[in-house]
Amino acid sequence: MRYINFMPAAAIVMAVTSCSEKPRMELETYTVEPTSMSEIVTATGTMESVTSVDVGTQVTGIIDKLYVDYNDTVTKGQLLAEIEKTLLDSELKSADASMASAKANYEYAKKNYERDKALHDEQLISDYEFQTSKKDFDVARLSYEKTQADRVRAAKNLNYAEIYSPIDGIVVSREVEVGQTVVSSMNVANLYVIADLDNMQVVGAVDEADIGQVKVGQHVTFTVDSYPDDTFDGTVTQVRINPTTTNNVVTYEVIVGAANPEHKLIPGMTANLTIYTLELNDVTAVPLKALKFQPTPAGEDDKLPQPKPLSEPGKHTLWVVRGNDLVQTDVELGVSNSVYQQIKTGLKPGDKVALQYHLQMMQPQKEGQGEENPFMPKPPGANRKR
Structure with a gap:
C-alpha cells in the first residue's frame, strides 16, 4: 500500500x-x-542473517567433545567440536602401512625393469621377458600411487574429526549432543548453525502494484515487535523478479540490508518495512x-x-x-x-x-440584528403599552 x-x-x-x-x-x-516531498511503500518481511553457515562433518563417528553452545560468540578457525578419533587414526596407520608395502614393491619392480631393459637392449633376453618385467613395473607404480592417495584421504578424514568455525559469528543452533553418532552419506551431517549478526537483511514481500516503484539503493526504515519504540534504518540491496502467488495475491521479494551493531535484530523476527520510493528535502x-x-x-x-x-x-x-x-x-x-x-x-x-x-458566503447575522420575523413568538410583555 x-x-x-x-x-x-x-x-x-x-x-x-x-x-x-x-x-x-x-x-x-x-x-x-x-518543502519536503516523500512517497512510501509499505511491506512486511522476515529478518535473516546476511551470512549464515551450516557447520557439519564429512566423516562418520561419535561426537566426543563439544566446545561451544547456543549463543556463544565464535571466531573464524576456532575449534567447535571433536569426533572420536580411534577408528580414523587406525585407518591412517593402515594407509601408511599399505603405502610402505606398495613403495617397496614399486622400488623392486623398478630395479628389475631397469635391469631387464639393459639386457633387452643387448638382446640378451627375449621380448616376452622384457614385456613381463615392464608390466610388473607399471602395476607396482600404479599400486603405489593408489596407496599414496588412500593415505591422503585417511589423513584428511582424521583432520575432519576436528570441527572448526568457518566464519566469525554467533552460534544460533546446535544440532548434536556428546555421544551422538553422526553419519556422513550424500549430505553433510550438520552440527551447528553459525550466523553473522553484525549484518542482517530483511526479506520483504512487496505487492505487485508497488514493485515498479522500488529500486536498489532506496532508503528504508522498519520496526520489529520486540522493540516497538526503536526504528531501524536499511537500504534496498536487491529486487527479485521471481513472483510468489498466495491466495491469488502476487508479491515480489525485496532484500533490505541493515547494520546490527547492538545485535537487537535476530533471525526470524517480523519486520514492518517503510520503503521511501521518493525522498526529497528542501525543494x-x-x-x-x-x-x-x-x-x-x-x-x-x-x-x-x-x-x-x-x-x-x-x-x-x-x-x-x-x-x-x-x-x-x-x-x-x-x-x-x-x-x-x-x-x-x-x-x-x-x-x-x-x-x-x-x-x-456572508457570515450569518448576529442575534438582535436585521429585520424582525413576524412569525416568531414575542417575549412576554412585548405588546405591553408604556
Whole structure:
C-alpha cells in the first residue's frame, strides 16, 4: 500500500469583497517555500542473517567433545567440536602401512625393469621377458600411487574429526549432543548453525502494484515487535523478479540490508518495512492543482489580480501573483507525488502561486440584528403599552 508524506507550506487567501449584498470572490494562493516531498511503500518481511553457515562433518563417528553452545560468540578457525578419533587414526596407520608395502614393491619392480631393459637392449633376453618385467613395473607404480592417495584421504578424514568455525559469528543452533553418532552419506551431517549478526537483511514481500516503484539503493526504515519504540534504518540491496502467488495475491521479494551493531535484530523476527520510493528535502514544490488553474477576467466589482498571459507560453506554466497582476510564468517540472509537483526552475521562495477561485458566503447575522420575523413568538410583555 502506498502513502504520501509531505510538509505543507502556508497557503494565503487573497480576498476582495464586492458589495455587502454579494458573496465574496476569493483567490486561493500557495506561498512557495522549501518543502519536503516523500512517497512510501509499505511491506512486511522476515529478518535473516546476511551470512549464515551450516557447520557439519564429512566423516562418520561419535561426537566426543563439544566446545561451544547456543549463543556463544565464535571466531573464524576456532575449534567447535571433536569426533572420536580411534577408528580414523587406525585407518591412517593402515594407509601408511599399505603405502610402505606398495613403495617397496614399486622400488623392486623398478630395479628389475631397469635391469631387464639393459639386457633387452643387448638382446640378451627375449621380448616376452622384457614385456613381463615392464608390466610388473607399471602395476607396482600404479599400486603405489593408489596407496599414496588412500593415505591422503585417511589423513584428511582424521583432520575432519576436528570441527572448526568457518566464519566469525554467533552460534544460533546446535544440532548434536556428546555421544551422538553422526553419519556422513550424500549430505553433510550438520552440527551447528553459525550466523553473522553484525549484518542482517530483511526479506520483504512487496505487492505487485508497488514493485515498479522500488529500486536498489532506496532508503528504508522498519520496526520489529520486540522493540516497538526503536526504528531501524536499511537500504534496498536487491529486487527479485521471481513472483510468489498466495491466495491469488502476487508479491515480489525485496532484500533490505541493515547494520546490527547492538545485535537487537535476530533471525526470524517480523519486520514492518517503510520503503521511501521518493525522498526529497528542501525543494521547490507546489500543489498539483496549481498546474490546472485557469484565470478568469475580474469583473468590475471583483478587484482580483488581472491575468497577464505570456505571448508564447512554454509547455508548463503557473500563474503567479505579483502586485495587482496574475502573471503567467514558465516553469520546469521535476518529480511529483500524489499531492505535490516539484518545480526545478521558474519560481523562487516567497512567490504566491494561484490555486483556485471560490466564493465566500456572508457570515450569518448576529442575534438582535436585521429585520424582525413576524412569525416568531414575542417575549412576554412585548405588546405591553408604556
